[in-house]
Amino acid sequence: MINRISKTKYSLVLTVLALILLFSIGLFSTIGSANISIIDTFKIIFSKIPFLKNVVDISHLNSAQKSIIWNIRLPRVLLGVLVGASLSLTGASFQGMFNNPMADPYIIGISSGAALGATVAIILKLDFKIFNFSSISIFAFLGGILAVVLVYNIARIKNQVPVVTLLLSGVAIGQFFTAVMSFLMVIFSKDMSKIVYWTLGSLAGKGWNPIITLSIPILVSMFLINIFARDLNIMLTGDESAESLGINVERTKVYILLLGTFMTSVVVSVSGIIGFVGLIIPHIVRILLGPDHRILLPASAFMGGIFMIFADTLARMIISPVEIPVGIITALFGGPFFIYLLRKKKRNL
Numbered sequence: 001m002i003n004r005i006s007k008t009k010y011s012l013v014l015t016v017l018a019l020i021l022l023f024s025i026g027l028f029s030t031i032g033s034a035n036i037s038i039i040d041t042f043k044i045i046f047s048k049i050p051f052l053k054n055v056v057d058i059s060h061l062n063s064a065q066k067s068i069i070w071n072i073r074l075p076r077v078l079l080g081v082l083v084g085a086s087l088s089l090t091g092a093s094f095q096g097m098f099n100n101p102m103a104d105p106y107i108i109g110i111s112s113g114a115a116l117g118a119t120v121a122i123i124l125k126l127d128f129k130i131f132n133f134s135s136i137s138i139f140a141f142l143g144g145i146l147a148v149v150l151v152y153n154i155a156r157i158k159n160q161v162p163v164v165t166l167l168l169s170g171v172a173i174g175q176f177f178t179a180v181m182s183f184l185m186v187i188f189s190k191d192m193s194k195i196v197y198w199t200l201g202s203l204a205g206k207g208w209n210p211i212i213t214l215s216i217p218i219l220v221s222m223f224l225i226n227i228f229a230r231d232l233n234i235m236l237t238g239d240e241s242a243e244s245l246g247i248n249v250e251r252t253k254v255y256i257l258l259l260g261t262f263m264t265s266v267v268v269s270v271s272g273i274i275g276f277v278g279l280i281i282p283h284i285v286r287i288l289l290g291p292d293h294r295i296l297l298p299a300s301a302f303m304g305g306i307f308m309i310f311a312d313t314l315a316r317m318i319i320s321p322v323e324i325p326v327g328i329i330t331a332l333f334g335g336p337f338f339i340y341l342l343r344k345k346k347r348n349l
Contacts, residue, residue: 028073034065089298090278091104091282104275107170109150113145117140145261150173201328235252
């Protein structure tokens with residue numbers, strides 16, 4: 001059990017991470033070609049808060065500066081926080097469930113399914129919206145859900161889903177969906193550039209609509225996954241040991257799988273494919289704070305949000321005015337990190 005001192009320590013860590021995240025939101029909303037100070041950025045943000053707007057003076061700022069921060073940069077940064085937090089939290093829970101530090105939200109084919117769904121929508125030139133989600137986002141979400149349903153049913157043996165078969169099924173379905181997508185890209189080559197750009201991931205030009213739409217379901221899902229922190233701790237000792245301690249392992253796996261898939265599919269349907277975030281961040285947090293999921297899960301969400309908006313800022317600024325898809329930046333971080341994990345695992349064999 002966590003003693004009182006540990007609870008105080010964990011509360012302090014989470015408070016510090018929350019403050020760093022809030023500061024990062026203001027800082028990365030400031031960075032850009034338009035010269036706006038970080039103090040003015042925070043003033044613009046605070047001026048939108050009902051209890052503070054009457055005490056914050058932004059009369060010295062023109063309408064263009066206010067619009068840049070409030071309508072362009074801030075929603076992009078907040079979307080980055082939601083995407084990064086969702087992918088990192090899902091990665092941390094999947095790594096605990098699989099007892100495998102190399103697992104991430106894409107290991108069970110979610111990304112490939114979402115990419116195939118988006119490809120179909122692009123090729124068919126579908127143009128409609130449901131609850132402010134575009135047709136591409138909706139098809140990407142359905143593709144991600146379809147991938148997980150197939151993987152789960154293929155991996156299931158009677159009433160159990162062994163981790164090894166689940167991972168292998170995820171790889172197989174992911175490769176199959178990727179092959180189908182590549183085949184469609186060759187046939188419909190005129191749409192290839194749009195498909196490729198979507199699969200590389202981007203937070204640009206989304207506005208406030210996806211944030212308003214995503215915030216509540218994402219936050220509820222995060223809360224529900226954190227409820228399983230104690231179960232994940234016990235599952236680290238092995239499935240049989242967890243069963244003997246009263247944990248319904250298979251049911252817990254299904255709940256975590258559904259919640260993680262939902263969060264990942266929802267954010268990927270808006271941002272496109274952004275890989276490695278769910279791999280890198282939980283592992284770093286585990287090194288810094290230990291394997292206890294009661295601190296690992298929320299800390300991964302905070303650090304994932306910080307990392308994502310940092311990576312997106314690099315994507316915007318590194319060769320400005322040309323913008324690099326943020327998925328390339330996260331892959332540049334994640335590729336070497338994945339190799340490091342493989343080498344470390346080899347040394348431990």
